[in-house]
Amino acid sequence: MRLSDSPAPSYYAASAAGELAVRGTRAPLRGEVRADIGVVGGGIAGCSTALHLAKRGFRVVLLDARTVGYGASGRSGGQTIFGLAASQQALALQVGAADARRLFDLSIEALDLTQSLIREHRIDCDYRPNHLHVSTKPRQQKELEEWSTELRDQYGYQSIELVGREQLQAHVASERYWGGLLDTRSGHLHPLKYVLGLANAAERAGVEIFENSQVLRYAGGAAMDGTDIRVHTAEGVLTCKHLALCGNAYLGAVAPSLARRILGVGTYIIATDPLGESRARSLLPGNAAVADINWILDYYRLSADHRLLFGGRVSYSAVEPPRLAESLRRRMLRVFPSLADVKVAYAWGGYLDITMSRAPDFGRLADNVFYLQGFSGHGLALTALGGKLLAEAVAGTAERFDVFARIPHRDFPGGPVFRRPSLMLAMLYFRLRDLL
Numbered sequence: 001m002r003l004s005d006s007p008a009p010s011y012y013a014a015s016a017a018g019e020l021a022v023r024g025t026r027a028p029l030r031g032e033v034r035a036d037i038g039v040v041g042g043g044i045a046g047c048s049t050a051l052h053l054a055k056r057g058f059r060v061v062l063l064d065a066r067t068v069g070y071g072a073s074g075r076s077g078g079q080t081i082f083g084l085a086a087s088q089q090a091l092a093l094q095v096g097a098a099d100a101r102r103l104f105d106l107s108i109e110a111l112d113l114t115q116s117l118i119r120e121h122r123i124d125c126d127y128r129p130n131h132l133h134v135s136t137k138p139r140q141q142k143e144l145e146e147w148s149t150e151l152r153d154q155y156g157y158q159s160i161e162l163v164g165r166e167q168l169q170a171h172v173a174s175e176r177y178w179g180g181l182l183d184t185r186s187g188h189l190h191p192l193k194y195v196l197g198l199a200n201a202a203e204r205a206g207v208e209i210f211e212n213s214q215v216l217r218y219a220g221g222a223a224m225d226g227t228d229i230r231v232h233t234a235e236g237v238l239t240c241k242h243l244a245l246c247g248n249a250y251l252g253a254v255a256p257s258l259a260r261r262i263l264g265v266g267t268y269i270i271a272t273d274p275l276g277e278s279r280a281r282s283l284l285p286g287n288a289a290v291a292d293i294n295w296i297l298d299y300y301r302l303s304a305d306h307r308l309l310f311g312g313r314v315s316y317s318a319v320e321p322p323r324l325a326e327s328l329r330r331r332m333l334r335v336f337p338s339l340a341d342v343k344v345a346y347a348w349g350g351y352l353d354i355t356m357s358r359a360p361d362f363g364r365l366a367d368n369v370f371y372l373q374g375f376s377g378h379g380l381a382l383t384a385l386g387g388k389l390l391a392e393a394v395a396g397t398a399e400r401f402d403v404f405a406r407i408p409h410r411d412f413p414g415g416p417v418f419r420r421p422s423l424m425l426a427m428l429y430f431r432l433r434d435l436l
């Protein structure tokens with residue numbers, strides 16, 4: 001994957017330079033190390049899993065191929081949003097109404113957990129409340145109205161407010177939208193500072209973290225027969241009783257059966273030069289994070305130093321789109337034409353791990369090998385909860401983990417050669433639908 005080979009100079013890495021310098025890079029795994037549980041992946045999912053396991057008294061070792069926050073968690077749009085990437089109707093068809101309701105409630109717990117982790121571990125990551133889904137056409141405003149009714153009446157979610165075209169100006173100073181759905185329980189944060197803070201909290205709880213320690217393969221992990229799992233990196237071996245795979249779209253050959261169920265899709269963000277507080281606030285007076293409801297969506301928010309961070313575009317071909325910054329800038333100007341004089345200071349991207357149904361994929365490859373993947377672009381809050389549920393499952397209470405594990409998943413069709421072309425065709429259809 002090209003993005004993983006060339007870490008983009010993101011705004012997040014630049015603005016977390018202080019935190020990164022204080023911590024420094026952690027040593028790689030060398031020689032033989034033992035633990036109760038090995039965690040693969042230092043994104044939010046892996047760090048939260050490790051933290052929650054350590055809090056339960058387990059001895060935990062976390063391995064990352066690069067550095068903590070290197071993957072999607074340190075690059076994301078920073079929007080903590082209720083629900084899952086799959087719609088509640090789609091989930092209800094797959095798992096039934098009762099589990100769909102449980103999944104929704106767990107997604108709300110994920111929002112609250114994110115905020116409580118920030119508070120409990122004093123993570124300085126610029127968390128701000130408020131999120132808006134916005135419509136770019138009358139048909140979509142009707143969809144938002146129906147969604148609002150469904151969320152209130154069927155799911156009892158009351159922190160939302162439907163906003164009409166006129167009122168929307170108090171939140172987003174743009175002529176592009178027909179209205180929005182404001183949620184005061186969702187919000188936004190600096191994702192790299194957040195995941196670095198979680199890793200520090202995990203270390204304080206006793207987790208050992210090794211960086212530049214790519215897991216090449218593991219052996220064992222067949223059943224509850226007391227057999228140890230041996231996890232191999234280039235320079236060391238970790239022996240453990242349980243393994244948690246939290247490697248997102250980067251995990252690949254370590255677990256081929258998981259890799260077949262997700263596709264790494266590139267998505268991209270630009271950050272403008274600082275706009276100054278009053279100009280920034282004139283664009284987003286309520287400082288909400290915003291996402292439109294198109295399939296190929298625009299998503300944006302203000303940073304703490306008053307830049308606009310604007311995300312959009314996707315790449316299904318594993319190739320970074322040409323002139324990325326310029327094409328995202330054009331999308332930004334469609335929303336805020338008044339920014340024509342503003343320079344783009346940073347552009348970067350990362351991989352989303354999407355599943356066929358867009359529902360997250362949690363489960364077990366063996367009784368003692370767990371995994372979290374498939375957040376499908378909606379993982380900022382849910383990853384932390386996934387880690388907590390995985391820790392519950394290892395400790396013997398798998399009820400809540402299994403609500404997710406019951407969601408059925410299929411391999412992407414077409415095998416390794418044809419799955420990307422067939423998905424690109426499907427995406428072309430959705431792109432056309434956005435235009436109608």
Ligand SMILES: Cc1cc2nc3c(=O)[nH]c(=O)nc-3n(C[C@H](O)[C@H](O)[C@H](O)COP(=O)(O)OP(=O)(O)OC[C@H]3O[C@@H](n4cnc5c(N)ncnc54)[C@H](O)[C@@H]3O)c2cc1C
Nearest residue numbers: 041043044045065071072073076077079215247350379380
């Ligand atoms: C540009 C972008 C914008 C996004 N915006 C949003 C948003 O606004 N809101 C939202 O909810 N979600 C968003 N997402 C999705 C969200 O960021 C992800 O769902 C979430 O961060 C996934 O976290 P993770 O811990 O599962 O994976 P990651 O953060 O990708 O972490 C996986 C880690 O595993 C390591 N790893 C992989 N394989 C191995 C191996 N073999 N050995 C050792 N280590 C390994 C990697 O180095 C990496 O550090 C966005 C994603 C991107 C890329």
